[in-house]
Amino acid sequence: MQNGASDVLNQFLQGDADAFEAVFRQHQRSVYGWILRIVRNPATAEELTVETFWRIHRARARFDPAKGFEGWARRIATRVALDWLRTKRTERELSIEDCGEVAAPAEVDLAVTAEIRARTALAFGRLPPKLRIAVTLAVIEEQPQKDVAAALGISVAAVKVRVFRALRLLRKDLEEQGIRP
C-alpha cells in the first residue's frame, strides 16, 4: 500500500496526469478540511482547494517525497488561504451567521451575550490575516502548535507570539467598543 502510494507520487513528480488525479482524489478531502478551518466558508474552501491543487501541480518539481505530501500540501493550502484573506479582508468581515453552516455547536456561557459574541467575531475579522490564521488554527481549531508552525512555515515560538498579539489586539478592539472581556 505504502509502495503504491509512493509510486503514484513518483509518477506525479514526472508529470503523469493520471497520477495527479489519483493524488487529487486521495488528498482533496484533507486539503479542503484544512482550508475550511481557515476561511470558514464551504464555497470558498472548494474554490481554494482547486487553486491549491493547481499550485501543487505547478510546483511539483519542488516536492520532496521524503518529506511527505500531506505537510507540503497543507503549507501550500495555507498560503492560498492567506492570499485569499489578504484580498478579501476589506470586502468581507466574519460574523457568527457566516460560521453557522460549518461550525460545531458552541458551549454557550450565559454570561456572554449574543451581542458580545457578535462583536468578538467582527473584531476577529479585523485582525491582520497573518495573526488571524495563527489564532484560528491554534486557538479556535485547537490544532497542535507544531502543525500550525509547519503549515505557516514559522517556528512554534513565532506561533505563540502571533497568537498572543492577536489576542491582545482583540482585547483592545473590544475595549474600544466598551466591552471588557
Add this chain to the structure above:
Amino acid sequence: MNTHDEERMKKLLRQALPPVNSDAGPGRDLWPDELRRLDVRSSAASPGWAWFNSAWFDGALAVGLVGFAAFLPASLPVFLYYM
C-alpha cells in the same frame, strides 16, 4: 495581558467562533473544476495561443496602417521618417 486574561480571551473567541466540523468534506467532486483550471491556464500559457494572439494583433496593426496610408497618403513621408 496576563495568562488569566489570555485564557479568558481564548474562551470568548471559541464561543464567538466555534470550531468547524472537521469531518466535513467538499459538497461535490472538485476534479472537473481542477481539470478546467488546468486547461484554462495551460492553453493561455501555450506558445500556440501566444502565436495566435500575436499574429492577430500584427495583422490588425498592418491593416490599420494600410488604411491610414490609403486615406491620408500625405502622411506617408512623416510616417516613414519616424520609422
